[in-house]
Amino acid sequence: MLSIFDQGPPAPCPSPFNLAAHVLRHAQDLAEKTALSVLGPDTATDWTYADLQSAILRTGTGLLETGLRPGDIVLMRLGNTVDFPIAYLGAIAVGLVPVPTSSQLTETETAKIIDELNPAAVLRDPQVACAPHARQITLAELVQMRSLPPADFAMGDPGRLGYVVYTSGTSGKPRAVAHAHRAIWARQMMVDGWYGLGPSDRLCHAGAFNWTYTLGTGLMDPWTIGATALIPEPGTDIRDLPTLLRQHRVTLFAAAPGVFRKMIHGAERLDLPELRHGLSAGEKLSRHLHDSWVHCTGTELYEAYGMSECSTFISSGPRYPARGEALGQPQPGRRIAILGPEGPVPQGQEGTIAVHRDDPGLMLTYLNAPDEAAARMQGDWFLTGDQGAMAVDGQITYLGRDDDMMNAGGYRVSPVEVEAALSPHPGITQVGAAAVEVKQDTSVIVAFYTGPEKLDETTLQTYVSGKLARYKQPRAFVHMSALPTGGNGKLLRRALPAYFKAKAE
Numbered sequence: 001m002l003s004i005f006d007q008g009p010p011a012p013c014p015s016p017f018n019l020a021a022h023v024l025r026h027a028q029d030l031a032e033k034t035a036l037s038v039l040g041p042d043t044a045t046d047w048t049y050a051d052l053q054s055a056i057l058r059t060g061t062g063l064l065e066t067g068l069r070p071g072d073i074v075l076m077r078l079g080n081t082v083d084f085p086i087a088y089l090g091a092i093a094v095g096l097v098p099v100p101t102s103s104q105l106t107e108t109e110t111a112k113i114i115d116e117l118n119p120a121a122v123l124r125d126p127q128v129a130c131a132p133h134a135r136q137i138t139l140a141e142l143v144q145m146r147s148l149p150p151a152d153f154a155m156g157d158p159g160r161l162g163y164v165v166y167t168s169g170t171s172g173k174p175r176a177v178a179h180a181h182r183a184i185w186a187r188q189m190m191v192d193g194w195y196g197l198g199p200s201d202r203l204c205h206a207g208a209f210n211w212t213y214t215l216g217t218g219l220m221d222p223w224t225i226g227a228t229a230l231i232p233e234p235g236t237d238i239r240d241l242p243t244l245l246r247q248h249r250v251t252l253f254a255a256a257p258g259v260f261r262k263m264i265h266g267a268e269r270l271d272l273p274e275l276r277h278g279l280s281a282g283e284k285l286s287r288h289l290h291d292s293w294v295h296c297t298g299t300e301l302y303e304a305y306g307m308s309e310c311s312t313f314i315s316s317g318p319r320y321p322a323r324g325e326a327l328g329q330p331q332p333g334r335r336i337a338i339l340g341p342e343g344p345v346p347q348g349q350e351g352t353i354a355v356h357r358d359d360p361g362l363m364l365t366y367l368n369a370p371d372e373a374a375a376r377m378q379g380d381w382f383l384t385g386d387q388g389a390m391a392v393d394g395q396i397t398y399l400g401r402d403d404d405m406m407n408a409g410g411y412r413v414s415p416v417e418v419e420a421a422l423s424p425h426p427g428i429t430q431v432g433a434a435a436v437e438v439k440q441d442t443s444v445i446v447a448f449y450t451g452p453e454k455l456d457e458t459t460l461q462t463y464v465s466g467k468l469a470r471y472k473q474p475r476a477f478v479h480m481s482a483l484p485t486g487g488n489g490k491l492l493r494r495a496l497p498a499y500f501k502a503k504a505e
Contacts, residue, residue: 001347003338003390010333013185013360016155019162020056020093022184026199026226027053035223037230038082039204039244044230047082052223055146057153059090062145066137070095070154072120073164075113077130078139079103080208080234085219087123087142092162092181095154099164099176102411103128103210104469109174113166116368117176158182158360164367165212167308168405172416176367177308186333186361187221187311193331194304194315195279197227197252204230204245206238206255213282213410216311217254238262242270249274256282256410261289261441264296275299281312282410284398286441287325303327305398307384307412309363310355314396326395327388334359337381338390350399353388354381404493406435408445408471415493418445418474421467425460427451432483433474434496447474448496454479476500 027035031050038045047055068074074096078084080103091098099117101110103125111131114122124130125139162181169175191197195217205218209231222229230248232241241263245253250272257280264270277300278293285303293301305327306312314336316328330336335356337344345351355362357380365373376383387399406413415433422431431449438444447460457477464473484495 001392002344003347003349003351004335004344005330005337005390005394005396006335007330007332009335009358010186010189010360013158013182015158017158017181017185018093018095018153018155019181019184020089021153021155023089023220023223024049024053024056025224030226033226034228036082036219037228037248039230039232039236039248041236041240044248045233049223052086054150055086056089056093057150058146058148059086059142060094060151061148062142063091063096063137064094064151065145065148066121068096068120071097071161073097073099073117075110075117075119075122075130075133076100076210077103077110077122077124077128078210079125079128080210082209083125083139083142084209085215088163088215089220090145091123093153094151095156097161097163098123099166100210100212100215101166102469102471103208104471105129106466106469107131108467109469112174113176117164156181158185159364161364165308168412168414168417169366169369169372172414172420173369174414174417175369175372178364178367180360180364182360183311184220184224186359187216188224189331189333189361190217190221190304190312190315191225192317193320193334194302194312194317194328195221195252196277196302196318197222197225199226201227201251202230202249203227203252203254204232204248204250206232206241206253206259207410208234211410212308213254213256217279217281242272245272245275251276252279254279254281256280257285257289257441258283258409260293260301264292267296270297272297272299277302277318279304281306283407289441305353305386305396307386309382309384310359310361313355313359313361314353323391323393323395324397326391326397329394329396336390336396338388338396339378339381339383343379347390347392350387350389352402353384353386353396354378355384356380357382404434406433406445407443408435411471413445413472418447418464418468418472421464421472422447422449422460422474425455425463427453427455430483430491432491432493432496434493436476436497436500444475445473446476446478446496446500448478448480448483448499450480450483
């Protein structure tokens with residue numbers, strides 16, 4: 001049997017359609033229910049569904065009154081506050097195309113985005129770094145818009161451009177991933193296949209408002225089914241999360257693996273009486289961490305695998321537990337295959353994990369690299385770049401990347417981008433970057449370089465801090481007499497971690 005898993009087609013996306021309207025479809029019936037709680041150490045700031053929808057639609061009115069028109073691209077340079085999802089959904093509600101970006105990006109990085117996308121405006125918190133742009137709408141102006149009359153949802157073709165997110169490209173140039181409005185329709189496949197989420201749930205996400213993982217799993221998905229979303233306020237210590245989960249009666253908790261690891265560090269037992277299970281995504285969840293969480297909390301931890309181009313589409317969940325080392329199985333409504341050069345490989349054999357082109361959650365294209373998007377198609381399949389194997393029951397085991405992409409706290413980072421930022425530094429003749437496991441379940445980005453002499457680490461750290469977002473910056477720098485290369489002289493990045501470990505011994 002070939003490695004194709006077909007869960008049957010999802011229900012077709014209705015038309016006309018608007019992503020924000022779908023997210024807020026229960027707002028009228030649940031007007032007084034708490035949609036969002038921002039959790040502080042002593043109290044919580046609550047937003048009802050009525051409050052949330054009002055703020056979103058009034059923001060949409062304000063954006064249009066600035067002269068923006070449906071289809072215009074707006075770059076988001078906002079911080080970790082509730083203003084981020086309000087502005088994001090406000091833009092989508094009236095047909096604008098928001099580009100959410102990490103507040104950690106530097107001015108240099110945002111300049112490249114502005115050059116590529118030529119946004120009509122930048123939504124800007126002055127505290128967040130951004131390259132100059134002729135049309136900036138400040139955070140204060142966005143907040144003032146909430147006093148305007150509410151806009152109507154701009155309905156239209158579900159396949160039209162809805163939003164853009166950036167992901168690191170294998171070439172070192174971040175890619176602008178264009179998604180349609182219908183992408184939110186595809187996310188309902190996660191509700192049963194991963195979350196086990198219902199309207200009565202209180203789902204807490206540990207991430208920042210302006211992280212796409214938080215936007216989707218932590219906010220939009222609970223709102224879409226009428227549940228309550230909870231987000232810890234900025235600066236919350238991870239060690240305080242168990243107390244917050246107990247105090248606020250959290251039933252589901254989502255985070256990247258590193259958060260779960262820190263929560264249980266040094267704890268024999270965490271008392272979380274109302275928590276049913278945890279949800280992990282962003283990077284591979286190790287079996288050791290999974291078992292440690294189950295032992296410490298008495299609850300399960302379900303993993304999901306995905307990418308910016310299609311969100312998550314393989315997962316374990318209450319109805320579909322993973323077996324052994326497997327990730328889980330394709331979610332209901334997905335069509336997934338494991339491909340070799342000639343097409344789907346036999347079950348049990350290694351190949352590239354691929355998503356069928358008809359998946360409603362699959363991206364439209366890369367706006368800044370359409371040729372690369374086309375190159376990632378093999379017939380009717382989109383190649384993820386990750387290797388896996390499919391068992392006879394459809395369970396898929398992750399076997400790593402087929403390139404050198406790194407993972408830093410849930411963000412994929414291209415080593416080429418890190419190397420390009422460091423190579424101009426005086427005294428560096430060659431540089432290579434790789435993710436190195438420094439202790440069990442903990443990896444950091446390390447830069448390996450050659451040059452006449454060892455350079456001061458603080459100087460190097462300061463140098464990259466102005467060129468790369470914090471999560472892309474190396475945490476260590478290793479001076480070498482030569483970097484490992486293959487027979488053709490090409491840098492062997494996968495050999496670099498061994499040199500770090502050798503120097504540490």
